[in-house]
Amino acid sequence: MDQPRKPSTLTTDAPEGRLPPRQVLTRRFPVLSAGAVPAIDLETWSFTVWNGPRPLARWDWAGFNALPRTRWTKDIHCVTRWSKLDVAWEGVLVGDLMEAAGLAAPTPFTLALCFGDYSTNLPYADLADGRAMVATHAEGEPLTPEHGGPARLVVPHLYFWKSAKWVRGLRFTRRDEAGFWELRGYHMRGDPWKNERYDVGK
Ligand SMILES: Nc1nc2c(c(=O)[nH]1)N[C@H]1C(S)=C(S)[C@@H](COP(=O)(O)O)O[C@H]1N2
Ligand SMILES: [Mo]
Numbered sequence: 001m002d003q004p005r006k007p008s009t010l011t012t013d014a015p016e017g018r019l020p021p022r023q024v025l026t027r028r029f030p031v032l033s034a035g036a037v038p039a040i041d042l043e044t045w046s047f048t049v050w051n052g053p054r055p056l057a058r059w060d061w062a063g064f065n066a067l068p069r070t071r072w073t074k075d076i077h078c079v080t081r082w083s084k085l086d087v088a089w090e091g092v093l094v095g096d097l098m099e100a101a102g103l104a105a106p107t108p109f110t111l112a113l114c115f116g117d118y119s120t121n122l123p124y125a126d127l128a129d130g131r132a133m134v135a136t137h138a139e140g141e142p143l144t145p146e147h148g149g150p151a152r153l154v155v156p157h158l159y160f161w162k163s164a165k166w167v168r169g170l171r172f173t174r175r176d177e178a179g180f181w182e183l184r185g186y187h188m189r190g191d192p193w194k195n196e197r198y199d200v201g202k
Pocket of ligand 1: 114164166
């Protein structure tokens with residue numbers, strides 16, 4: 001996995017209450033990807049909500065972009081210890097996607113699925129009520145491919161590995177199923193304020 005370049009900008013000099021335990025601040029926007037950037041064609045792009053194997057709703061790029069949009073500014077925290085404050089995100093809240101489809105969560109657990117070989121598990125409670133968005137823009141610009149464009153999940157209150165890049169849908173699962181990093185020992189929830197980096201119990 002790529003590591004951030006040796007930065008001269010790392011500091012722990014954060015405003016009170018903004019830096020979770022054992023994190024440092026960066027002003028850069030490091031790129032961390034487990035594999036190659038997938039080639040994604042907007043003509044065939046889609047976002048799907050499944051209940052297990054069964055698709056419940058699907059949007060193509062035009063349909064997705066017609067959904068109500070939200071802008072928020074949030075801090076992000078990577079498990080490799082960098083945090084970045086005040087990132088401006090724009091996209092569609094997961095709750096607004098569900099509402100647009102007339103869906104209630106069929107199970108309490110989800111797996112975010114991506115173009116390429118990556119996934120991450122999230123309790124639906126961590127996605128609902130304005131806590132997560134499928135973002136298309138960061139800092140006022142369309143997401144670059146390396147940062148997960150055309151669309152990525154952003155779940156800022158959990159470590160940033162939960163913010164799946166190149167997201168293609170959300171699968172509701174009956175049990176809490178581990179995703180890519182969780183299968184490799186990362187924590188099933190990943191709350192930076194609780195220092196939930198690795199799942200010691202697994
Ligand atoms: N599809 C996919 N999403 C992913 C990853 C990945 O490798 N593939 N890496 C995760 C990790 S570990 C982090 S820290 C963030 C990094 O996002 P960035 O490259 O935009 O900083 O994306 C997360 N989402
Ligand atoms: Mo990460």
